[in-house]
Amino acid sequence: MSGDKYVLLIEDDLDINEAIQSILEEEGFKVKCTFNGREAIEFLKDTSTIPSLILLDIMMPYMNGYEFREAQLKEPRISNIPTIILSAAGKHEDIEKLHFRECLKKPLDLETLIDVVKRNINS
Amino acid sequence: MLPEFKQTSSIVNHIRSVMVVIAFFILLSIMALYLSSLSTLQGLQNLNTANNLLNLNMQIMETVNSVEKNLDKLNAQDDFSERQYIYQTNHKLITELMGESFKQADHYPELNGLLRNTSDAIALFDAQRKMIIKKLLEKSAAEGKKNSGETMAEMLIARQLMLDSKESLRKIQIYIKQENDRKFLRIYERRFIPLKVTGVLAVVFLCFVTISGLLITKRVSKSIYNLLSATDRVAEGNLDYQVSILEHDEIGKLTSAFNQMTFSLKNNKDKLTKAIDRTTRLQAITAAFSQALTPEQVYDIIFKQAFESLGALAGAIVLLSEDENNLELKRLEGQSEDVYLRWKKIPLSSEVPVSQVVRFKLPLFITAAELINYKDVDINNVEISFHSEHAFAFLPLVISSEAFGAISFSFPSSKIFDQEEKDFLMALASQCAQAIHRSQLYDNAKKAIEARDEFLSIASHELRTPLTPLKLQIQSISRQLKSGTLETITPERLQRMAEISDNQINRLSTLIDDLLDVSRITSGKFNFKKEFFSLKLMIQEVLKQYSQQLSDTHSVPDLVVEQDTVGYWDKLRIEQVFINLLTNASKYAPNRPIHIRVTNEFHLAKIKIRDEGRGIAPEDRERIFNRFERVASRENVGGLGLGLYISKQIVEAHQGRIYVEESSQAGTVFTVELPEEKLI
Numbered sequence: 001m002s003g004d005k006y007v008l009l010i011e012d013d014l015d016i017n018e019a020i021q022s023i024l025e026e027e028g029f030k031v032k033c034t035f036n037g038r039e040a041i042e043f044l045k046d047t048s049t050i051p052s053l054i055l056l057d058i059m060m061p062y063m064n065g066y067e068f069r070e071a072q073l074k075e076p077r078i079s080n081i082p083t084i085i086l087s088a089a090g091k092h093e094d095i096e097k098l099h100f101r102e103c104l105k106k107p108l109d110l111e112t113l114i115d116v117v118k119r120n121i122n123s
Numbered sequence: 124m125l126p127e128f129k130q131t132s133s134i135v136n137h138i139r140s141v142m143v144v145i146a147f148f149i150l151l152s153i154m155a156l157y158l159s160s161l162s163t164l165q166g167l168q169n170l171n172t173a174n175n176l177l178n179l180n181m182q183i184m185e186t187v188n189s190v191e192k193n194l195d196k197l198n199a200q201d202d203f204s205e206r207q208y209i210y211q212t213n214h215k216l217i218t219e220l221m222g223e224s225f226k227q228a229d230h231y232p233e234l235n236g237l238l239r240n241t242s243d244a245i246a247l248f249d250a251q252r253k254m255i256i257k258k259l260l261e262k263s264a265a266e267g268k269k270n271s272g273e274t275m276a277e278m279l280i281a282r283q284l285m286l287d288s289k290e291s292l293r294k295i296q297i298y299i300k301q302e303n304d305r306k307f308l309r310i311y312e313r314r315f316i317p318l319k320v321t322g323v324l325a326v327v328f329l330c331f332v333t334i335s336g337l338l339i340t341k342r343v344s345k346s347i348y349n350l351l352s353a354t355d356r357v358a359e360g361n362l363d364y365q366v367s368i369l370e371h372d373e374i375g376k377l378t379s380a381f382n383q384m385t386f387s388l389k390n391n392k393d394k395l396t397k398a399i400d401r402t403t404r405l406q407a408i409t410a411a412f413s414q415a416l417t418p419e420q421v422y423d424i425i426f427k428q429a430f431e432s433l434g435a436l437a438g439a440i441v442l443l444s445e446d447e448n449n450l451e452l453k454r455l456e457g458q459s460e461d462v463y464l465r466w467k468k469i470p471l472s473s474e475v476p477v478s479q480v481v482r483f484k485l486p487l488f489i490t491a492a493e494l495i496n497y498k499d500v501d502i503n504n505v506e507i508s509f510h511s512e513h514a515f516a517f518l519p520l521v522i523s524s525e526a527f528g529a530i531s532f533s534f535p536s537s538k539i540f541d542q543e544e545k546d547f548l549m550a551l552a553s554q555c556a557q558a559i560h561r562s563q564l565y566d567n568a569k570k571a572i573e574a575r576d577e578f579l580s581i582a583s584h585e586l587r588t589p590l591t592p593l594k595l596q597i598q599s600i601s602r603q604l605k606s607g608t609l610e611t612i613t614p615e616r617l618q619r620m621a622e623i624s625d626n627q628i629n630r631l632s633t634l635i636d637d638l639l640d641v642s643r644i645t646s647g648k649f650n651f652k653k654e655f656f657s658l659k660l661m662i663q664e665v666l667k668q669y670s671q672q673l674s675d676t677h678s679v680p681d682l683v684v685e686q687d688t689v690g691y692w693d694k695l696r697i698e699q700v701f702i703n704l705l706t707n708a709s710k711y712a713p714n715r716p717i718h719i720r721v722t723n724e725f726h727l728a729k730i731k732i733r734d735e736g737r738g739i740a741p742e743d744r745e746r747i748f749n750r751f752e753r754v755a756s757r758e759n760v761g762g763l764g765l766g767l768y769i770s771k772q773i774v775e776a777h778q779g780r781i782y783v784e785e786s787s788q789a790g791t792v793f794t795v796e797l798p799e800e801k802l803i
Contacts, residue, residue: 015623016588059584110602
């Protein structure tokens with residue numbers, strides 16, 4: 001795995017955050033954990049190396065997934081990062097509009113998660 | 124109203140007068156005929172008298188002749204006494220005839236003179252003859268038959284007299300004959316006079332009858348034609364036409380009655396048209412209302428209709444607030460923002476028309492001048508000057524005999540609120556009330572559905588969330604089992620996995636409890652079992668119960684009871700609120716003391732829980748009590764974010780308050796206020 005490739009995880013639930021992080025790290029991916037959209041945007045603004053893939057929860061405090069995606073798409077530097085939704089919510093009417101790469105439904109399936117990350121991180 | 128009709132003439136009286144005139148004419152004709160006939164009759168009678176006179180004259184003449192003959196024979200002296208007798212008979216006859224003639228000649232004054240002459244001559248003759256007779260008798264007694272000289276002279280005189288009388292008689296005869304002819308001529312000439320008189324009278328009469336008949340007919344026919352043309356117009360539907368009254372007679376009266384009839388017909392028709400118009404408008408409104416779902420849409424329709432169909436200038440809709448103490452202005456049209464802000468909230472007890480209308484459930488129709496009679500209407504306000512030219516209708520919105528609001532419309536001051544208009548406005552208000560009520564129900568239903576959808580969406584999200592790490596942990600183990608790398612998992616990692624899983628199961632369990640509570644709250648089935656209990660004892664019990672959990676987070680509870688309260692509340696629910704705040708404090712500010720103070724201020728029991736955590740930003744202090752909000756997510760805090768929401772609902776259901784207090788000290792202070800409730 002290339003050293004500077006990493007996954008940006010945006011998920012407010014600490015347990016999910018931790019579980020995904022440990023699983024992806026076990027699979028050999030680097031993971032940067034953030035806990036809401038605002039934090040993630042701030043991180044992206046400051047970081048010199050942008051992530052190769054973003055895993056995005058929708059229902060989060062301060063800045064939800066959709067708001068994050070809108071903010072992301074406005075920034076040319078980060079707008080092309082493949083972004084995948086992790087959501088428990090049933091409604092995804094904004095998925096088309098906001099050009100998400102893929103959508104993973106909670107509870108996540110381990111194999112699917114690893115597969116999706118693998119496929120998208122190298123694209 | 125039409126002017127009252129006064130009959131000043133009468134056709135019947137006219138006809139009656141004509142009849143009287145006709146009768147008078149007939150009488151006059153009869154009299155004229157009678158009179159003219161009478162003169163003819165008199166003429167005929169005169170003729171008859173003249174004939175009689177003529178006869179008498181002839182007889183007298185004959186008698187005079189016979190007397191004359193007698194006189195001649197008197198000298199012969201033979202049979203003297205016999206002649207004397209004849210003479211006397213004749214004389215008597217003449218006298219009688221003369222008398223008769225006098226009688227008959229009454230109408231002939233000229234004849235009287237002649238008759239008198241004759242009579243005088245005869246009388247003289249008689250005297251002369253008597254003298255002769257006497258001398259003859261004397262002579263015969265003295266000398267016998269001789270001596271006739273003197274007698275002869277006497278005889279001559281007598282003869283002369285005889286001739287005179289005969290002359291007179293002849294004159295009479297001629298006169299009578301002449302007179303007779305003249306009279307006959309006159310009668311003959313006048314034979315057509317009765318006819319003429321009657322004819323003239325008949326012609327005059329005929330003319331009069333014809334002219335008066337024509338006049339009356341003309342007058343009557345003119346009036347009738349006038350009326351007929353009016354009936355035609357009315358039949359065509361022209362009810363505005365009023366027939367001009369030509370004569371103040373019976374037909375005039377009829378015409379006036381007809382006008383009255385047309386007038387009331389028009390009134391009724393107008394009323395009917397208005398009624399139909401209103402029904403149509405109401406139907407249109409009903410139809411429009413049926414399209415309107417939300418209160419806003421209903422208000423739009425109400426004002427559109429009020430402005431377009433009723434000619435309203437401004438309007439407002441107020442509805443009773445939830446606590447039923449105020450009227451809230453829902454919509455104001457035709458007025459400034461300024462007015463809106465002033466009347467945004469109107470206490471129901473205030474003395475203004477809308478409050479009165481809602482209180483008494485009766486409509487109110489007033490003028491701008493009457494508006495100042497209301498105590499709480501500020502006459503100096505701008506809207507009053509704005510309304511000075513207005514008339515107002517305040518209509519209660521009533522459903523199932525309960526007023527839940529009012530509509531007010533203002534109109535130009537020329538607006539007349541007659542009974543029909545009032546009825547219409549009331550009907551409109553009733554329609555509006557139903558529509559608003561319906562739209563509120565719809566709104567509530569919609570909100571309930573939205574809330575339910577949101578609840579389901581969040582519930583599903585929140586239930587799936589703890590499932591995610593659980594599933595990932597289990598799949599991870601199973602994956603490593605399959606790949607035979609299970610041994611690579613360190614015991615610490617395994618321990619952490621077990622902890623995470625246990626955590627998730629606890630989360631799910633609390634989540635289900637919380638969801639049930641929220642479900643009860645949203646469906647209004649939050650039933651409370653109230654009892655008397657001491658806050659102090661309740662808190663002490665909870666602290667004992669949670670001592671293990673508190674020591675896990677190294678939280679040190681510090682309870683200070685300044686004044687305990689024994690209140691009548693739902694113990695389990697208040698306990699739930701306290702536990703929620705306590706566990707929050709222990710979760711968000713672990714390893715720190717938790718300060719708990721129990722006080723009572725003015726019958727308000729208070730529990731203050733202060734942690735020494737990082738505190739809550741002022742802008743978040745309201746938000747955290749909403750559903751699905753959490754103070755922060757950085758910390759490993761389980762739960763749905765429903766705890767504070769549920770706590771708030773419980774406290775508010777007890778008429779209390781829960782809030783985050785501004786604190787000079789570090790950390791967060793949650794305060795729960797509960798009114799010291801007595802037995803209800």
